[in-house]
Amino acid sequence: MRKRVWISSIVLILLALAAVFLSLWFGARIIPFRDVWSAVIHPQLDSYNTRVVHARTVRTLFGFLAGAALGVSGTVMQSVTRNPVADPSILGVNTGAALAVVIGLVFFNIARPEQYIWLALAGAGLTSALVYGIASVGASGITPIKLALSGATVSVALGSLLTTVLLPDTDAMNSYRFWQIGSIGAATREHMLLLLPFFITGLVLALLLADHLNVVTLGDEMASSLGVNVRIVRLLASAAGVILCGATTALAGPIGFVGLMVPHLLRMMTGSDVRVMLPLSALGGASLLLIADVIGRVIGRPGETEVGVITALLGAPVFIYVIQKAKVRSL
Amino acid sequence: MSENMVMSARNLASGYDGRIIIPDMTMTIPAGKISVLIGANGCGKSTLLKAFCRLNRVYAGTITLGDRDIRDYGPKEYARSVGMLPQSPAVPEGISVRELVTRGRFPYRQPLKGLAAADYQAVDRAIAVMGIEAIADRNVDELSGGQRQRVWIALSLAQETDILFLDEPTTFLDISYQIEILELLVRLNRENRTTIVMVLHDINLAARYADYLFAMKQGQLIREEKPADIIDEALIREVYGMESRIITDPVYGTPNVIPVGNPSLLRE
Structure with missing residues (x-):
């Protein structure tokens, strides 16, 4: 038991480090490994490659935080609902x-962002209550x-409501278009600093x-006895889950399936002790999102495919697998 | 464990979702004994059990533990005195037997602190008493129904309560496991002096293992006594609306109920 937890922790720490490094290394322009390393070791050096790495640093840190928040949020939601498919995207919270x-x-x-992050939290909270009800x-x-x-x-209903609100307004439609896919490419230092307190609170x-x-x-x-x-407990934990995924969604757009996949893979690795799963799902979520x-x-390349598209492609098969397994389990 | 605390209900009205299932119940649970609630489906056995465990609302009257109203206890404080094993608790994925039993220590946990020596001792003791040392590191998912039920009882045992309520602990089990579980509960009662209160469907097993029987009908208590003193054809007719003959269990000497049914159906 203990051993499994240690091994998983080490694996996930290494994975997260590797993901951070990959995120600095790869992109539209692939920087030689040596230059990535020197940019990390000697941040004061100034070269074109160093500057690219530094530009990627913000994106990487933001991605790390966003992924960690989504992973933890999934673990919390699955425990609260005792439900293996609880995930912000599937529950319509996004x-x-x-x-x-x-x-x-x-x-x-x-x-x-510092204004609409609160709107996103309110929207996420109300929706999760509605879906659960x-x-x-x-x-x-x-x-x-x-x-x-x-x-x-609920997701479809709210989605059509959203279209109704959005369609007549071209400007809003335009800014929404990019947000809606889920991306960390446009993240700024402000985004990161804005997300951090919500992440810590949650x-x-x-x-x-x-x-x-x-x-x-x-x-x-x-539990009562x-x-x-x-x-x-359910109320407070749901609040934690909603803070984590609502804040992330506000800043990065809806990024699906991270919260579904991470806790599920973790349970296979470590069992279902929530105390163990919470920190590990932060690492797992961060790794998954960055990769x-x-x-x-x-x-x-030469452009990029938004991260929300990739997590959905990776997550859909996992979702189908979980649903089938859950059906067998609940009999 | 010191002298068992006495639990009693006075003019209790209880139910759930605003519906009153038990209108007016006054009873005392015999301390240090095994009590079994019997009655037809929907008579309020489980409702009563859950009222004692603070899972159902008390609409009127009181339930007391010792000399205090049970609503005056803090949640963890209450959980250190009264345990309850529900009919179908959920098994988290990939949890080991020892881990599950350890969760029974929750009422003793201090915020932000790990397990204390007393917690480990209680868990080891519970595992030993239930005879599940050999499977302590296995996943609960992989166990048979009978083994699983032992693990749940071990969890309740680790909770170290004076009083343990069980809602149909033998349902879904083979007859041999039913006997095994009931005998374990008897040992628990005799060795630890734990007061045991359970709902059982099998009236013959109830008659054999109960010190006291509480027969219920439509939310009312009809009779309460030692099984041998109350089980007769009239009681069975009243509680279950069914004709029966009572014979004596050849091994234990307790009453055994033979349902009459419609014998001509099989006499072709």
């Missing part, structure tokens, strides 16, 4: 955040399939709740 941002943009002319209607309670269906339905809140979440995964009745206030971003930069 669409909710997007709709709130667009409404702010079109009707209130809110276009600064719809999925829990009916005798059998919440099942993976019902949750996914409810998320998809992560600390989740870590404080880890022991409680471990007990909640045994079922509501079991072990002395957990299930309702409060997906590198792939997008390499296959899209």
Whole structure:
């Protein structure tokens, strides 16, 4: 048990380091390995290649943070809902955040990230409550399939609402177009500094709740009789999940499936102790997002393919696999 | 464990979703004994059990543990005195037996602190008592139903409560596992003096293993006594609406209920 956790931790730390390095190294222009290394070791040197590496540093750090936030958010949401398909994109939370941002943009002319990040959080929070509420209607309670269906339905409904708001407004439509795919290419230092406090808040809140979440995964009745206030834990943990994915979505656009894949792969590696999974899902999410971003930069040359497209391509098969497995498990 | 705390309900009204299932219940759970709730489906057995475990709302009346109302206890404080094993708890993916049993220590955990020596001892003891040392490092996913139920009881044991409630602990199990689990609970009761209260569907097993039977119908308590003193054809008719003959269990001497049904159906 212990051994598996140690091995996974080491593997993930190495993977995250490798992902950071790849992200500095690869892109539309491939910098010789030597120059990447010297730019990292001697940041004061000034050459063309060093400057490219430095430009990629912001993108890499932002990507690291965004991926970590999405990974942790997925772990939290899956534990809270005891549901293997809980993920911000599948639950429609991303669409909710997007709709709130667009409404702010079109009707209130809110276009600064430090303003619309709050709108995204509100949108994400309301949507997750709505999706969860719809999925829990009916005798059998919440099942993976019902949750996914409810998320998809709400997502479509909010999506068409979003189009209605957006279509008459060409300017908003244009800025939305790029945001909507999910990309870390346009990230600035301000984006990164804006995301950081939300990431820390969400992560600390989740870590404080880890022991409680471990007990909640045994079922509501079991958790209550072990002395957990299930309702409060669920509320706070959902808030942590929404802060993490809402803030990321506001700044990077909806990037799907990271929150689905990472906890799932981790459970296969380490088992399902939330205390272990939280830090590791941060590393795993960061690695996955950065590697997906590198792939997008390499296959899209001379331009680039947005990271949201790549994570969706990687994530869809995993989603199908999880749904099938979940069906067997829930019988 | 010191003298067991007494638990009782006075004029309790309880239910869920605003529906009252138990209108007016007054009863005392015999301390240090095994009590079994019996009754037809929907008679309120589980509702009553959950009311005692603070899982259902108390709409009127009181439930007391020792001399305090159970609503006055903090959640963890209550969980150190009263444990409950639900009918179908969820097994997280890839969790080992020891890990699962350790979660029973939650009510003793301090915020931001790791496990204490007492936690490890309690977990080891629970694993030993349930005889699951050999499978302690295996994944719970891989275990059979009977083994799994032992693991859950070990979790409740690690919780070190005075009183343990179990909601149909033998459902879904083969008959041999049913006996095994019930005998383990008897040992737990005799050795640790744990008060055990459970819902059982099999009235013959209930008659054999219960010190006290609580027979319920439509949210009311009909009779409570030692099994041998209350099980008769009239009680079975009243509780289950069914004709029966009562014979004596040749091994244990406890009452055994033979449902009459419609014998002519099989007498071609």
